[in-house]
Amino acid sequence: MIIVIEGFDQAGKKTQSQMLSDFLKTRHRKSVIFSFPDYDTPIGKEIKGFLGGKRKFAPQVIHCLLAANRWEKANEIKATLDKNYVVIMNRYYQSNLVYGTVNGLDLKWLENLDKGLPKENVVILLDVKVSDSFSRKKQRRDRFEKNKAFALEIASTYRKLGKKYGWHIVNASQERSQVHEQIKKIVQKYIR
Numbered sequence: 311m312i313i314v315i316e317g318f319d320q321a322g323k324k325t326q327s328q329m330l331s332d333f334l335k336t337r338h339r340k341s342v343i344f345s346f347p348d349y350d351t352p353i354g355k356e357i358k359g360f361l362g363g364k365r366k367f368a369p370q371v372i373h374c375l376l377a378a379n380r381w382e383k384a385n386e387i388k389a390t391l392d393k394n395y396v397v398i399m400n401r402y403y404q405s406n407l408v409y410g411t412v413n414g415l416d417l418k419w420l421e422n423l424d425k426g427l428p429k430e431n432v433v434i435l436l437d438v439k440v441s442d443s444f445s446r447k448k449q450r451r452d453r454f455e456k457n458k459a460f461a462l463e464i465a466s467t468y469r470k471l472g473k474k475y476g477w478h479i480v481n482a483s484q485e486r487s488q489v490h491e492q493i494k495k496i497v498q499k500y501i502r
């Protein structure tokens with residue numbers, strides 16, 4: 311099964327992915343966390359260059375690259391699923407739908423870029439207040455995250471697409487343990 315953890319920068323995706331993985335262990339379910347972008351692949355290095363401001367790409371190009379980065383990992387994801395491990399995605403193609411539409415791209419066009427990749431069973435959106443995201447991290451924000459107006463648009467697009475696609479929305483401005491409790495409740499319905 312695939313569990314996707316989504317949300318804006320500093321929402322707590324990494325923290326909650328790890329807490330979820332630890333919880334699954336107590337339920338005797340092994341899991342692997344995949345994080346996207348994966349900067350270690352050839353395409354990932356290009357993405358890193360872009361986010362760090364060293365490279366310029368048109369929106370169509372960078373969002374294709376972000377999808378291609380998942381295709382680079384597709385076989386590894388499938389092999390992990392075949393071993394019956396739970397796959398936890400710290401961002402998946404849902405990020406591309408949100409950031410891509412905010413960057414002016416068509417939703418259907420973006421959906422097509424990831425069509426055929428292993429499909430998720432559940433998406434959990436960590437809905438963090440933009441002010442909390444900024445207070446959790448002030449420096450070294452990437453190209454997509456620096457601008458507050460852009461951040462507010464990302465946050466509202468996350469909520470809008472979350473409703474459209476039926477993602478579970480969790481208030482990520484709560485304490486870590488409270489967020490984890492809510493994620494546990496959601497996930498427990500899906501694991502035996």
Ligand SMILES: Nc1ncnc2c1ncn2[C@@H]1O[C@H](COP(=O)(O)OP(=O)(O)O)[C@@H](O)[C@H]1O
Pocket residue numbers: 317318319320321322323324325326446482483484485486487489
């Ligand atoms: N619920 C929370 N409340 C306050 N700080 C948090 C919470 N969850 C995570 N953090 C802190 O915020 C920062 C970003 O968390 P992280 O899990 O790396 O987020 P993301 O992967 O979404 O960018 C880290 O310093 C982390 O320790």
Ligand SMILES: Cc1cn([C@H]2C[C@H](O)[C@@H](COP(=O)(O)OP(=O)(O)O)O2)c(=O)[nH]c1=O
Pocket residue numbers: 319346347361376377401402403405406407409410452454455
């Ligand atoms: C995975 C993914 C990320 N993004 C964006 C969201 C972030 O602003 C940026 C980088 O992701 P981010 O999770 O912030 O990476 P890191 O934690 O390593 O800094 O890329 C997309 O636009 N589409 C995608 O498919």
